[in-house]
Amino acid sequence: MTGGESNAARRDALPAEGTSCAACGASATTADALPVADYEYGVEPARPFAFARCPECGSERLTPTPTEAELLSFYPPGYHAYNDDHGAVATLLVGIRARLRARAYAALVGGRPGALYDVGAGDCRHFTELLRYHPFTCAGIEINPRMAEQGRARGFDVESGTLERADLTRHLGRYDIVSMNHVLEHVIDPGEVTRRAFQLLRPGGHLVGQLPTNSSWEARAFGPYWAGYHFPRHLHVFSRAGLTRLLQRVGFVDIRIRSTPHIQIPLSLQNALVGRGWNLRLRFGRARLFGPLLLASLPLEVVQASCGRSGVVDFQATRPAGPAA
Numbered sequence: 001m002t003g004g005e006s007n008a009a010r011r012d013a014l015p016a017e018g019t020s021c022a023a024c025g026a027s028a029t030t031a032d033a034l035p036v037a038d039y040e041y042g043v044e045p046a047r048p049f050a051f052a053r054c055p056e057c058g059s060e061r062l063t064p065t066p067t068e069a070e071l072l073s074f075y076p077p078g079y080h081a082y083n084d085d086h087g088a089v090a091t092l093l094v095g096i097r098a099r100l101r102a103r104a105y106a107a108l109v110g111g112r113p114g115a116l117y118d119v120g121a122g123d124c125r126h127f128t129e130l131l132r133y134h135p136f137t138c139a140g141i142e143i144n145p146r147m148a149e150q151g152r153a154r155g156f157d158v159e160s161g162t163l164e165r166a167d168l169t170r171h172l173g174r175y176d177i178v179s180m181n182h183v184l185e186h187v188i189d190p191g192e193v194t195r196r197a198f199q200l201l202r203p204g205g206h207l208v209g210q211l212p213t214n215s216s217w218e219a220r221a222f223g224p225y226w227a228g229y230h231f232p233r234h235l236h237v238f239s240r241a242g243l244t245r246l247l248q249r250v251g252f253v254d255i256r257i258r259s260t261p262h263i264q265i266p267l268s269l270q271n272a273l274v275g276r277g278w279n280l281r282l283r284f285g286r287a288r289l290f291g292p293l294l295l296a297s298l299p300l301e302v303v304q305a306s307c308g309r310s311g312v313v314d315f316q317a318t319r320p321a322g323p324a325a
Helices: 004-009 068-074 088-108 125-131 145-153 190-200 217-225 240-250 264-275 290-306
Strands: 050-053 060-063 114-119 136-142 157-160 175-181 201-212 253-259 312-318
Touching: 088 114, 088 125, 088 175, 088 201, 114 125, 114 190, 125 136, 136 145, 145 157, 175 190, 190 201, 190 240, 217 264, 240 253, 240 312, 253 290, 264 290
Parallel strands: 114 136, 114 175, 136 157, 175 201
Antiparallel strands: 050 060, 201 312, 253 312
């Protein structure tokens, strides 16, 4: 395995860290830290990290907390989100997801044109897809400067940087929807990110998103190979209870968390093969057999989602219509 074994071998050097749980606020412990590795890209951080579980809500966090300067080094040039070629099956599923997302967002704004702010906007190709189905005014923020520039070249109002540090003055209270799909698990301070999302929304506006959850069958089945860890890029792995408490602490109401089918099972299977020494010749973090694995696992994804135990959840929460607390 590239890189990951060294991280696991050095885990005993992890310092004790008393940071409270980012989800529920309880004090967390590194006593049962779970060593994981980067089975997709072979990124080996300069210092060792592991996941520690909160004893109160069951959420996990990467420990010690990475610095902002370290974050960009965790994302290699071949990172899948920075590339267009995801394979025929994945591309088809992404298109279906875009239609379903557009329908859901349109319902939130009552079918009228709306304003959307996306956290982790990438190159904004998903804005183009969204606008095929519903008229939205789209803006956002993206940590990767190259991707943000591509978004601006597409004609969208996208800034480079992080939501935690951005000057949001011109955006405050302007948006019907703030979206953060597979973003909250990547940020250093989820509490600050959700607080700032709250500020971006109009009263009665909606925060929507998607992320992996360890309150799932697949997290239990795959252990350190579970794709939801996505080491070292996922800094937090939320339980359903932890995610609910995080949003409540910020002031959101009408919180809804729902299981949804995704593509984590084939990634977890791929991780397990790589971790056991298979040479799969990964491209953009995916092996050639990823497509067949994806097709084979779709029934399992649907079954666990219908039972409310999938490894990925959609979440939705509302800023109260009255004055902010």
